[in-house]
Amino acid sequence: MLQIHVSEDCQHYAQCVLEAPGQFRLGEDGLLQYAGVAADEALVDVEAAADVCPMRAISIVAGWPS
Numbered sequence: 001m002l003q004i005h006v007s008e009d010c011q012h013y014a015q016c017v018l019e020a021p022g023q024f025r026l027g028e029d030g031l032l033q034y035a036g037v038a039a040d041e042a043l044v045d046v047e048a049a050a051d052v053c054p055m056r057a058i059s060i061v062a063g064w065p066s
């Protein structure tokens with residue numbers, strides 16, 4: 001499993017939503033929503049989301065116990 005964390009630096013620009021819509025979405029309030037854990041198979045998408053985040057707000061821990 002992957003553990004995903006988004007820091008308080010997030011400005012809700014939503015680039016991560018475009019890169020990994022299965023992991024991130026914007027709520028009706030305009031704030032980012034994400035589950036915080038994902039299957040290992042999502043690593044490529046989550047890494048792509050982290051790479052495009054202008055705030056470098058996304059961190060990933062691989063090898064999280066399932």
Ligand code: SF4
Pocket residue numbers: 006009010011012013014015016017032052053054055056057058
């Ligand atoms: S791309 Fe970064 S700043 Fe934008 S919503 Fe996602 S985590 Fe937040």
